[in-house]
Amino acid sequence: MVSYKKLGLVNTKKMFAKAVKGGYAIPAFNFNTMEQMQAIIQAAVEAKSPVIMQVSKGARKYANPTILRYMAEGAVQYAKELGCKKPQIVLHLDHGDSFETCKSCIDSGFSSVMIDGSSLPFKENIKLTKKVVNYAHKHDVTVEAELGVLAGVEDEVQAEESHYTKPEEVIEFATKTGCDSLAISIGTSHGAYKFKPEQCTRDPKTGKLIPPPLAFDVLKAVEKKLPGFPIVLHGSSSVPQEHVDTINKFGGKLPDAVGIPEEQLRKAAKSAVCKINIDSDSRLAMTAAIRKHFAEHPEHFDPRQYLTPAREAMKQLYIHKIVKVLGSNNKL
């Protein structure tokens, strides 16, 4: 058993309470490589932001759970080395699929876990979430749960259609499970293809797809039922056109990739939404930088040559999100 407190990590409790009060959201960036971790920490330190580093079950397997625990500890020490006296870093499990996965993460140094029972019937979701909450709270680890289904693909999580969260269910769910935060479905979606072209309208000038707006009425209704309760948005990448264009220009093939417009996320961050998950955008930034580098330097084969600009591109993306979308800068 490794306690996250020993690693210098924190849980989400105080962080979320401050974010809800302050009208901003905490960035939750997915990572599985050293370069992503370095870019996340550099950005958080530079922008003076608390940060959630999260891994899915698949990413944990990719990186190896033992290495991951040391990477998280390394991230805290790295933040201090970069001049941050009291880093506020959470290591979070994204989309935990079972009690066993959540327990294994809690036992190996995670400070926060998500149990995703959203595909289960309501009562079973409550039962599973409560079981995880009981174990997690014994170790002062915070728990995110989910109600409603997001469309799209994220590692092993996959759904064809989205189903908005039913506001009439949230009080019973939060009370019975004791979860610390709740992921809801209001029209965000996993992956770089959040909407099919037929769900969007096309800008007559540029021909680019304009996605349908988020269901702010559902968010408002949830907030009314659970005033001040921390709400989480998954699948909130914006799929920056510049990165998609760079990828396509240098041999990639991502036609009609479309994300959530940043002004909508900015609006959500000012509400009870206090955690916004961003994964695809950093994948796109990294891939665009690497493709461009290879096209311009076909003679290069040292990974440091192409991973240096890739890491820098991710760092700039993270800073942009923190400052321009989430508003979590200068909060340390």
Ligand SMILES: [Zn+2]
């Ligand atoms: Zn998700």
